Amino acid sequence: MSRRALLIAATLLTAPVLSAQDASSLAGRSRDQSALAGVDQRLVNRFPATVAIRLDALIDSAAALGLPTEPLVLRALEGGAKGVPADRIQTSLGRLLGAMGRARDALGAGTSASDLTTAASALQTGLEPTRLVELRNLRGDRSLTVPLGAYLDLVARGAVAERAWQRVVDLARRNSADREYEQIDVAGLVARQPEDRR
Amino acid sequence: MSDELHPDEPLNAAVAALRTTPALVPGLVERTRERHRRVRRRRFLSGGVVASLAAAFAVGIALKDGDDGYTTFALVAPQTSGVSLVGDFTEWETDRVRLEPKGDDRWEVKVKLAPGRYRFAYVTDEGNWLADQSAPPALDDFGDPTSVVMVLSE
Numbered sequence: 001m002s003r004r005a006l007l008i009a010a011t012l013l014t015a016p017v018l019s020a021q022d023a024s025s026l027a028g029r030s031r032d033q034s035a036l037a038g039v040d041q042r043l044v045n046r047f048p049a050t051v052a053i054r055l056d057a058l059i060d061s062a063a064a065l066g067l068p069t070e071p072l073v074l075r076a077l078e079g080g081a082k083g084v085p086a087d088r089i090q091t092s093l094g095r096l097l098g099a100m101g102r103a104r105d106a107l108g109a110g111t112s113a114s115d116l117t118t119a120a121s122a123l124q125t126g127l128e129p130t131r132l133v134e135l136r137n138l139r140g141d142r143s144l145t146v147p148l149g150a151y152l153d154l155v156a157r158g159a160v161a162e163r164a165w166q167r168v169v170d171l172a173r174r175n176s177a178d179r180e181y182e183q184i185d186v187a188g189l190v191a192r193q194p195e196d197r198r
Numbered sequence: 199m200s201d202e203l204h205p206d207e208p209l210n211a212a213v214a215a216l217r218t219t220p221a222l223v224p225g226l227v228e229r230t231r232e233r234h235r236r237v238r239r240r241r242f243l244s245g246g247v248v249a250s251l252a253a254a255f256a257v258g259i260a261l262k263d264g265d266d267g268y269t270t271f272a273l274v275a276p277q278t279s280g281v282s283l284v285g286d287f288t289e290w291e292t293d294r295v296r297l298e299p300k301g302d303d304r305w306e307v308k309v310k311l312a313p314g315r316y317r318f319a320y321v322t323d324e325g326n327w328l329a330d331q332s333a334p335p336a337l338d339d340f341g342d343p344t345s346v347v348m349v350l351s352e
Contacts, residue, residue, distance in 0.1 A: 042289060074286045074289065074290070074317075077289050077290040078286075078290045078317065078340065078344075079339075079340055080290065081284060081290035081291070081292055082327065082340050082341075082342045084340045084341075088339070088340070089340075091339070092339040092340065095339070114314055114315065117315075118315055121337060124337065125337065145314065145315055145348075146348065146350065149315045149346070149348050150348075152334070152337065152346070153334035153346060153348070155337075156334050156335045156336070156337055156346075157334055157335070178350045178351070179350060182348065182350065
């Protein structure tokens with residue numbers, strides 16, 4: 001058999017295999033494209049299709065539970081911008097989703113997205129859900145974002161959590177203006193001795 | 199004999215006693231103060247604070263609230279060709295908000311933000327992520343420096 005005949009035979013034999021691979025790859029891409037149809041465009045633009053679909057599934061489950069989705073999208077975008085591996089982003093989103101669910105259970109269905117997100121962060125520091133209820137009762141209809149944000153900021157700056165919480169609750173009891181929460185001095189709330197941390 | 203006493207040097211007790219009667223040793227108070235200044239400076243330089251800031255090319259960062267609905271984000275970063283502000287309000291896009299050079303290695307931008315609590319950071323053109331040293335740190339799953347700014351409605 002001539003070299004040319006061999007080449008033609010090889011092409012004819014491998015063509016169906018290659019066509020099948022192409023078809024399978026195209027089908028995969030098409031599946032991705034159709035799966036991406038409902039995915040938040042920001043996720044589609046920043047992540048590989050498979051990651052965007054995975055993250056969107058989590059975000060969809062938040063929507064199904066009646067929880068706000070924007071905080072989850074933003075957290076995903078933050079992870080993407082920082083180059084965090086997809087698995088860690090997914091774990092972080094899962095934690096935030098769980099905490100938002102617990103915050104909503106404590107604060108009620110009508111709670112704003114901003115209050116829920118801040119409350120979820122507070123729960124993630126170990127704050128008890130009953131404390132959220134206590135603050136809700138003290139603040140009435142007013143937003144919890146500022147007092148809970150102040151608590152989180154104090155803890156992040158090294159304040160003893162219980163002391164920070166008591167300072168925030170004191171202001172809430174006095175019906176203080178939001179500006180006053182921002183002015184809480186962390187210096188008096190930081191642990192000076194190891195036993196102060198309790 | 200050097201006047202550079204070790205902090206744990208037993209002689210320090212004697213020096214402390216002499217401090218109450220400085221007239222006995224002329225210049226003792228001044229020399230002691232200078233020694234304390236040197237020790238403090240050494241502790242600061244070796245304490246990681248300056249080291250970590252230098253690693254991030256930043257030597258001081260500031261943030262303030264405006265009364266006009268704008269928040270000013272400012273950064274002193276001497277070894278960078280440009281800085282971006284990234285955060286929830288930019289949907290974490292790294293090229294949407296650029297800080298402008300203001301001279302003396304200072305970079306600044308004003309952003310109009312609705313009341314709320316936002317996570318943010320600075321990113322230099324060299325790819326360094328910087329927190330705002332004057333703003334509270336964010337509790338972060340992702341490890342990179344991130345700060346929080348609260349914009350009040352009042």
